[in-house]
Amino acid sequence: MTENRFRAAAYSKTVSSGRVSWSAPSNIALVKYWGKKADQIPQNPSISFTLNECKTITTVSFSKKESEHEFSFDLYLDGEKKVDFKPKIHTFFKRIAQYLPFLKTYHFKIETSNTFPHSSGIASSASGMSALALCLMSIENLHLESEMAEADFNKKASFLARLGSGSACRSIEGDLVVWGDHKEVTGSSDHYGVRYPFTVHDNFKAYQDVILLVDKGEKQVSSTVGHNLMHNHPYSQQRFEQAHSNLSELIKVFESGDLDAFIGIVESEALTLHAMMMTSMPYFILMKPNTLNIINAIWKYRQDTGSKVCFTLDAGANVHVLFPKKESDSVLVFIKKELASFCQDENYIIDHVGFGANKNDI
Numbered sequence: 001m002t003e004n005r006f007r008a009a010a011y012s013k014t015v016s017s018g019r020v021s022w023s024a025p026s027n028i029a030l031v032k033y034w035g036k037k038a039d040q041i042p043q044n045p046s047i048s049f050t051l052n053e054c055k056t057i058t059t060v061s062f063s064k065k066e067s068e069h070e071f072s073f074d075l076y077l078d079g080e081k082k083v084d085f086k087p088k089i090h091t092f093f094k095r096i097a098q099y100l101p102f103l104k105t106y107h108f109k110i111e112t113s114n115t116f117p118h119s120s121g122i123a124s125s126a127s128g129m130s131a132l133a134l135c136l137m138s139i140e141n142l143h144l145e146s147e148m149a150e151a152d153f154n155k156k157a158s159f160l161a162r163l164g165s166g167s168a169c170r171s172i173e174g175d176l177v178v179w180g181d182h183k184e185v186t187g188s189s190d191h192y193g194v195r196y197p198f199t200v201h202d203n204f205k206a207y208q209d210v211i212l213l214v215d216k217g218e219k220q221v222s223s224t225v226g227h228n229l230m231h232n233h234p235y236s237q238q239r240f241e242q243a244h245s246n247l248s249e250l251i252k253v254f255e256s257g258d259l260d261a262f263i264g265i266v267e268s269e270a271l272t273l274h275a276m277m278m279t280s281m282p283y284f285i286l287m288k289p290n291t292l293n294i295i296n297a298i299w300k301y302r303q304d305t306g307s308k309v310c311f312t313l314d315a316g317a318n319v320h321v322l323f324p325k326k327e328s329d330s331v332l333v334f335i336k337k338e339l340a341s342f343c344q345d346e347n348y349i350i351d352h353v354g355f356g357a358n359k360n361d362i
C-alpha cells in the first residue's frame with residue numbers, strides 16, 4: 001500500500017524544541033482536478049504550472065508538552081491570532097497524525113503570511129497547506145539519524161499536503177506537476193504530485209501568468225462542496241475521461257511546442273470546470289460579468305494580433321491570463337490598457353512559472 005510507505009521509521013533522536021520555516025508557491029491547473037473520492041483521492045489526473053510570486057511563508061515553532069492526548073497549536077496570520085482557521089488545521093493534523101507520530105508530543109506555534117493579499121479571492125489553501133506540510137517534514141527530519149533524501153522528502157511532503165487540500169500536493173515542486181494516476185505519465189500517482197517527467201518545448205519555459213482580480217470576495221462555493229457535487233453529476237464520468245485524454249494531448253503539445261493546441265486544451269478545461277458547476281444540482285455560476293468581458297477581450301486581442309495569450313479559471317471569478325515569455329511586453333500593455341478596468345480596484349498580480357518551495361533560513 002502506498003500509504004504505508006509514508007509511515008515514519010522509528011525516530012532515533014529526541015528534540016525538545018525548535019523552529020523551521022518554508023515558503024511554498026500557489027499553482028494553476030491546466031487540466032483541472034474537480035471531483036474526489038475518500039481521503040482526497042482525485043477522480044481524475046491534473047497538471048499545473050507552479051507559480052513563483054504568489055506564495056505562503058510559514059514558520060513553525062515547536063516545544064515538547066506534558067500530555068500526548070490532544071493536538072495543541074496556535075495559528076497566526078500576519079501576526080494576528082486566527083481561531084477560525086483552527087478547525088481546518090485540526091482536521092489536517094488528524095488525517096496526518098499516523099504518518100507523523102510526533103504531532104501530539106509538541107505544542108506548535110504556526111505563523112503564516114501570504115505574498116498576495118488575503119482578500120484577493122486567490123485560494124491560499126494550496127500554498128498554505130504545502131508550506132505547513134514542508135515545515136512538518138523538516139521537523140520529522142530533525143528526529144532522524146540521517147536526513148531523508150530530497151526525492152523522498154518531497155514525495156512525503158506532497159502526500160501530506162494532499163491530505164490538507166488536494167491541489168496543495170502540486171505546490172511542492174515545479175515547474176510542471178502532475179497529480180493523479182495517468183497511464184502515460186511515468187511515476188504518476190493519486191497519492192502525491194510528481195514533476196512532469198517528459199520533454200517540454202522552450203515555448204513553455206518561464207510561462208507568464210497574470211491574475212486578474214475580478215472578485216476579491218470569499219468564494220461562493222467552497223471547493224469541498226464543489227468536489228462533492230461531482231458525485232451523482234450527470235456528466236461526471238465523461239468529464240473524468242476527458243481529463244485523461246486532455247492530459248494525453250498535452251504531453252504531445254509540450255513536446256511539439258504547439259501553442260494553438262495548448263490554448264484549445266487550457267481554455268476548454270477552464271470552461272468545462274465551470275460547466276460542471278453550472279450543471280450540478282444545486283447549480284452555481286461563479287463567473288461574473290467581468291470574467292466574460294475579459295474572456296471576450298482576450299479572444300478579440302488574439303484574433304486581431306495573432307497573439308498566443310489565453311485564459312484559465314479556478315473555481316471563482318478571477319481570470320489567469322497565460323502567455324509565452326516572449327510576449328511579455330505586448331501582453332502587459334494589453335492587460336493594462338484593456339483588461340485592468342474589468343478588475344476590482346484595477347488590481348492584478350503579475351506572476352510566472354517557478355520551481356517550487358524553498359526552505360527559509362531563520
Ligand code: PMV
Pocket residue numbers: 028029031032033034046123125165166167168223224273314315
Ligand atoms: O485543492 P482544492 O480542493 O481546493 O481544489 C482545487 C480545484 C481547482 O482549483 C478548481 C482545480 C485544480 O486542479 O486546482
